[in-house]
Amino acid sequence: MRNRCFTLVEMIVVMAVLAVVMAMTVPRMFGREGRVLQLSADRVADLLTMFAQRENLSSRPSGIWHDTATHRLVLMVLDADGATPEQPAQWRPDRTVKPVQLPASVDVERGVGVSIDGTMVDISRWPIATEPGKRRPRIEISLYDDDGRVKTLVLPSHALRPYDLDDTDAVLAARQPVDLDAAGRHREDW
Numbered sequence: 431m432r433n434r435c436f437t438l439v440e441m442i443v444v445m446a447v448l449a450v451v452m453a454m455t456v457p458r459m460f461g462r463e464g465r466v467l468q469l470s471a472d473r474v475a476d477l478l479t480m481f482a483q484r485e486n487l488s489s490r491p492s493g494i495w496h497d498t499a500t501h502r503l504v505l506m507v508l509d510a511d512g513a514t515p516e517q518p519a520q521w522r523p524d525r526t527v528k529p530v531q532l533p534a535s536v537d538v539e540r541g542v543g544v545s546i547d548g549t550m551v552d553i554s555r556w557p558i559a560t561e562p563g564k565r566r567p568r569i570e571i572s573l574y575d576d577d578g579r580v581k582t583l584v585l586p587s588h589a590l591r592p593y594d595l596d597d598t599d600a601v602l603a604a605r606q607p608v609d610l611d612a613a614g615r616h617r618e619d620w
Contacts, residue, residue, distance in 0.1 A: 466533045467573060471581035471594065473530040474571055478585045478592040480505055480527050485560045486590065493521060493557030494571075501538050502529040503571075506557045521557060535575040543572040570595075 477494065484492035484507070491508040505524040511517055523529065536542065544553050547567040551558070560566045565587060572582040582595035610616045 466535060467575050467579055467581055470530065470533050470536065471573055471583060474503060474573065475583050475592050475594070477503055477505055477527065477530050478569070478571070478583060479590065480524075481558075482566070482585060482590045482592075484524070485562065485566055489562055491559055491561050492524070493559035494553060494569075495521070495557035496542055496544075496554040497529070498538050498554045500529075501532045501534075501536075503532065503542070504529040506559075508559070532573070533575070535577070536573050537576065541574050543570075543574065545570040545572075 481492055481494055484490075484505070488507075493506040493508070495504045495506050496502075497504050505527040506521045507524050508519045509522045510519040532541065542553075544551050544558065546558060546569055558569060568587050569585040569592075570582055572580055574580050583592040584595055585592040608615075610618065
């Protein structure tokens with residue numbers, strides 16, 4: 431009877447295959463939470479865009495609320511109930527905009543930071559609200575995950591779309607309002 435063993439060449443081939451498989455899977459396993467946080471930030475950016483659109487185009491006040499019971503950010507509208515018009519208007523979720531479900535890696539209590547014109551606020555008690563025709567404040571929403579990563583979205587008071595504070599190109603390209611008359615550029619094409 432003959433003993434069969436692995437040759438050195440077979441062992442090297444197996445090790446090379448395992449190295450290739452590890453090189454493909456390890457970055458995906460460890461980068462998953464970062465991608466989840468980025469995806470959540472993208473969804474919050476879409477929600478902020480809808481908020482800015484509602485604020486500019488609607489006659490009803492709109493707001494963003496953090497529902498800590500379901501861990502979602504919700505676009506709200508101040509709406510009167512048609513069945514009971516004598517009752518005062520109440521904040522209701524906007525049925526046309528899907529709420530943003532925050533990932534489990536973002537803590538319910540400390541994972542969402544909101545700043546309005548530089549002042550930290552708690553939007554789980556009362557939504558960020560605007561009145562149509564009035565100046566909208568500068569809004570920053572930061573998502574903090576368990577691993578210490580932070581994604582901060584900034585919606586300037588004049589903008590219709592937020593930018594990611596980590597994206598330096600977007601920060602540099604963010605438009606600032608310019609009074610063309612005051613700048614002596616009232617005859618320029620724009």
